Amino acid sequence: MGMVFAVANQKGGVGKTMITLNLAGAYSHDDPSARVLVVDADSQNTSMRSSGVGEEPYPFVVTNMAAAGKGLGREISRMAQDYDLVLVDCPPSVDNLNTENVLQVANFVLxxxxxxxxxxxxxxxxxxxxxxxxxxxxKRCGIVFNKVNTKRASYRDVSEVISEDSPYPVLKSVISMREVYKTAIGFGATVFSVKGQSTKQARQEITNVAMEMLGIMGISE
Known part of the structure; x- marks a missing residue:
């Protein structure tokens, strides 16, 4: 049975969809034979829509499960039997039952x-x-900073507060504010597949996050 990773926060605009799709791209790029599934559990269906606009299909499967209701967790567990990794793009709400249903079956929450x-x-x-x-x-959850400049005092201050208050680790890897992340999703691609863009730094950032997540779980790369 494959692992289930949930990408979740209750605030919109923090990059859940971008991170979910690019992590799927990172794991697929690292191991092209890996069977990777992205589950869109958000009624906005951004992951699902992105999967339909590219000239080339994603190297992973994207499915819409936002309307699964109480059976969402059960359905994800069932699908995980056919995949090596399932990444779930959660809705931006702690009150949405989809979020809690996903967490109940997740091996790791980002x-x-x-x-x-x-x-x-x-x-x-x-x-x-x-x-x-x-x-x-x-080992079951981690916090990642997205769209940040690590040289700014705001990053240092907020990171320090979260690190002190959270029982879960703050990832050393961070994701910077880069236009290529938005561009790739708009083209139905990830930073590992988008064409005509400078992606080296973005690829490294996402790869670092993907590998650090596995490290937190105690899984060798």
Whole structure:
């Protein structure tokens, strides 16, 4: 049975879809034989829509499960039997039952946030939900900063606060503000497949996150 990774936060605009699709791209790029599935559990269906606009298909499967309701967790577990890895793009709400249903079957939860006070506040709510559903195990969840400049004081300040308050680790790997992330998704691609763009730094950032997640779980690369 494949692993299930959930990408979740209760605040919109933190990059859940971008990160989900690019992580799927990273794992598929690292091992082209890997069977990777992206589950769109958000009614906005951004992951699903992105999968239909590219000139070439993603090297992984994308499916829409936003309307699965109470059976979402069960369906994800069932699909995980046919894949090596399932990544779930969760809705931007801790009150949406899809989020909790996904967390119940997730092997690992990645919480993306940017370096702002509002994101810090919303992330605390997500951390509380994760802790209630899966417990405080530091190998089951991690927080990643997205769209940040690590040289700014805001990043250092917010990162310090989150690190002190969270039972889960803050990833050393960060994702910077780069136009190529938006461009790739708009073209129905990832930074590992988009053409005509400078992607070296973006690829390295996403790969670092993907590998660090496995490291936190105690899985060798």
């Amino acid at each position: 919480i993306p946030m940017d370096a702002s006070p509002s994101d810090a506040w919303s992330t605390q709510g997500m951390i509380q939900l994760v802790r209630r559903v899966i417990g405080p195990d530091p």
